[in-house]
Amino acid sequence: MTHLPYIAASYGLALGVILWLGIGAWSRTRAARARLAAIDPRGLR
Amino acid sequence: MTDVNTVPATFPAGRNLHRFANPGRFLRLSGAILPYVATIGLAVLGAGLIWGLFFSPPDWQQHDAVRIMYVHVPSAWLASSGYAMLALCSLFSLVWRHPLADLAAVEIGPVGAACTALCLATGSLWGKPMWGAWWVWDARMTSVLVLFFLYLGHIALVRAFDDQQRGYRAGAILALVGVVNLPIIKYSVNWWNTLHQPASITLTGAPTMAPSMLWPLLLAALGSTLCFVAVVTARTRAAVMERRIRGLTLAQVQREAA
Numbered sequence: 028m029t030h031l032p033y034i035a036a037s038y039g040l041a042l043g044v045i046l047w048l049g050i051g052a053w054s055r056t057r058a059a060r061a062r063l064a065a066i067d068p069r070g071l072r
Numbered sequence: 073m074t075d076v077n078t079v080p081a082t083f084p085a086g087r088n089l090h091r092f093a094n095p096g097r098f099l100r101l102s103g104a105i106l107p108y109v110a111t112i113g114l115a116v117l118g119a120g121l122i123w124g125l126f127f128s129p130p131d132w133q134q135h136d137a138v139r140i141m142y143v144h145v146p147s148a149w150l151a152s153s154g155y156a157m158l159a160l161c162s163l164f165s166l167v168w169r170h171p172l173a174d175l176a177a178v179e180i181g182p183v184g185a186a187c188t189a190l191c192l193a194t195g196s197l198w199g200k201p202m203w204g205a206w207w208v209w210d211a212r213m214t215s216v217l218v219l220f221f222l223y224l225g226h227i228a229l230v231r232a233f234d235d236q237q238r239g240y241r242a243g244a245i246l247a248l249v250g251v252v253n254l255p256i257i258k259y260s261v262n263w264w265n266t267l268h269q270p271a272s273i274t275l276t277g278a279p280t281m282a283p284s285m286l287w288p289l290l291l292a293a294l295g296s297t298l299c300f301v302a303v304v305t306a307r308t309r310a311a312v313m314e315r316r317i318r319g320l321t322l323a324q325v326q327r328e329a330a
Binding site for chain 2: 028029030031033034036037038040041044045047048050053055056058059060062063066067069
């Protein structure tokens with residue numbers, strides 16, 4: 028495969044951004060859900 | 073002041089929009105569809121990227137470097153369409169005072185900025201072997217860089233005020249003013265002599281790309297769009313819950329102080 032370093036860097040960056048955004052959103056939602064459940068379980072409904 | 077827990081009075085055109093402004097309804101509806109959107113998005117994106125990386129043919133001129141297209145083009149589309157979504161939320165916020173639109177706009181900003189940064193970075197990685205330079209002040213690249221700064225400005229502005237509502241209003245105005253950049257990005261390759269080629273895929277004409285390259289590109293674009301929607305929805309859900317936590321905590325403190 029020609030230009031392999033450039034291709035690998037591009038796909039690596041894309042994967043990194045997807046993981047960073049996905050895991051960030053998931054962990055933030057999980058933390059908020061847990062805190063809200065602790066304060067007021069009705070708040071999740 | 074608009075709060076997500078209250079539905080303000082509005083004129084009839086915006087009344088239907090407020091059916092979905094109830095935070096509880098939003099949490100229920102988004103919670104039901106989010107796992108499907110995220111799973112399908114990841115599967116479609118994975119299929120598109122694997123197809124593009126391993127099974128699509130190399131370009132006769134660019135050779136394998138053309139495979140960068142399967143991450144660069146979807147991120148470019150999302151950078152622009154994400155900003156259009158941001159502007160739409162800002163319009164709902166300013167005109168109809170839609171309470172969830174403010175939160176959605178705040179959450180779209182960082183995701184759109186990340187897509188724009190990815191577009192610029194992968195563009196540089198594609199440009200270096202093809203054009204011999206990491207960066208040139210080409211009209212398309214410069215206008216996308218301006219888009220990145222608009223995202224950063226929005227992110228900073230909505231967080232710059234003690235009064236959140238003032239930040240939301242200022243951010244909404246900036247987002248709407250910045251919409252003028254979207255047609256500049258789109259038509260920059262037609263209006264000026266740029267290193268970028270004109271669009272290969274248009275709504276009105278047949279694509280000028282081989283189907284063996286077009287299909288993985290469309291899959292990657294569809295998958296990344298679904299992932300974008302899933303991430304923004306998840307972040308907006310978190311923001312709704314965090315706002316509710318702040319409200320409940322404040323009420324508890326006031327009760328204890330009384």
